[in-house]
Amino acid sequence: MPPPPPGRSGMALILALAAIVLAGGVALHLQARGGARARAEQAELVRERLRVAVAEAAREAMWVLAADENLAVDHLGEEWALPMETTRADGLATAAWVEDAGRFYNWNNLAVSNNATRQPHDIVLDLMTFCGDFTPVERVEALQDYLDEDDEGHYEAAFYRRLDPPYDPPNRPLWAPEEWVRVYGLSRDMLRPRPKIDTADLFGGDLASATVLVPTALDEPIPVNVNTASREVLMGLTGLKQEAAVRHVLSLRQVQPFQTLGMMFMASPELAAALEGAVGTSSEYFRIDARAFGEGQQRTVMAWVRRDPSSGDIQILQWVEGEG
Numbered sequence: 001m002p003p004p005p006p007g008r009s010g011m012a013l014i015l016a017l018a019a020i021v022l023a024g025g026v027a028l029h030l031q032a033r034g035g036a037r038a039r040a041e042q043a044e045l046v047r048e049r050l051r052v053a054v055a056e057a058a059r060e061a062m063w064v065l066a067a068d069e070n071l072a073v074d075h076l077g078e079e080w081a082l083p084m085e086t087t088r089a090d091g092l093a094t095a096a097w098v099e100d101a102g103r104f105y106n107w108n109n110l111a112v113s114n115n116a117t118r119q120p121h122d123i124v125l126d127l128m129t130f131c132g133d134f135t136p137v138e139r140v141e142a143l144q145d146y147l148d149e150d151d152e153g154h155y156e157a158a159f160y161r162r163l164d165p166p167y168d169p170p171n172r173p174l175w176a177p178e179e180w181v182r183v184y185g186l187s188r189d190m191l192r193p194r195p196k197i198d199t200a201d202l203f204g205g206d207l208a209s210a211t212v213l214v215p216t217a218l219d220e221p222i223p224v225n226v227n228t229a230s231r232e233v234l235m236g237l238t239g240l241k242q243e244a245a246v247r248h249v250l251s252l253r254q255v256q257p258f259q260t261l262g263m264m265f266m267a268s269p270e271l272a273a274a275l276e277g278a279v280g281t282s283s284e285y286f287r288i289d290a291r292a293f294g295e296g297q298q299r300t301v302m303a304w305v306r307r308d309p310s311s312g313d314i315q316i317l318q319w320v321e322g323e324g
């Protein structure tokens with residue numbers, strides 16, 4: 001047999017080599033695709049494990065809160081108020097914090113009233129003034145109309161339907177700050193922390209650290225807890241006139257938390273009249289923030305709960321999962 005023309009065998013060799021290279025390339029490509037899929041599956045697996053871990057961390061915080069032995073007194077030295085951190089057997093880490101709503105003033109209090117000396121409307125007016133808003137009347141009226149049941153007021157459906165784009169006020173307690181900022185005259189900026197320039201400034205308060213939005217319907221206002229509330233909140237409650245009395249109460253509670261309201265009122269009769277009906281020594285609503293992290297990912301849970309004041313049972317009011 002005559003030998004094949006050299007040019008053709010060279011071409012065949014080149015084609016064969018090209019085919020090998022090509023096949024190699026395809027194999028590598030498949031491997032890479034397989035690798036990317038495996039990585040995506042792995043990331044999804046981690047995500048699921050983090051979801052479970054963060055839910056367990058939040059549930060654990062609820063157990064600690066429910067196990068509180070003294071439901072009549074809540075203060076920041078109790079076990080539930082301490083940060084809870086764990087490193088799990090599977091290598092993921094979790095952290096959880098419990099914060100009582102009683103240390104802030106609840107915006108949704110505006111929808112209800114009780115026989116307190118001072119009503120939510122007046123307290124919110126003073127709190128806003130204390131936080132540097134010297135013309136809060138219109139805003140408080142708008143807020144009250146937005147969340148009260150009825151349709152009677154300046155800032156009800158007829159008012160919001162004239163806006164562009166038009167919308168309706170919900171006429172119920174608000175569930176999230178995203179709803180609060182839709183009230184006429186209110187804005188996200190008002191909820192940003194205000195740097196304290198002068199500690200002696202009577203009007204240097206901060207709505208971000210003085211108020212809260214507990215997402216639940218109420219029969220009467222949520223009382224402020226005198227054992228956990230800040231000076232700002234107590235000042236707002238007392239109508240800004242009792243600075244010395246508030247300072248006195250704060251120094252007393254540093255020594256020992258108030259076990260009863262009678263104890264506090266006895267220590268400061270001038271506050272008793274102003275705070276009657278608006279304060280308590282324990283908290284009923286709590287916010288739990290939990291996060292789980294590991295392998296470059298993070299999952300979060302924010303939960304609002306109500307703890308029954310007599311049994312300690314925990315009821316979840318709101319449960320929000322996130323990644324940030």
Ligand SMILES: [Ca+2]
Nearest residue numbers: 068070073074
């Ligand atoms: Ca307690």
Ligand SMILES: [Ca+2]
Nearest residue numbers: 145148150171
């Ligand atoms: Ca209304």
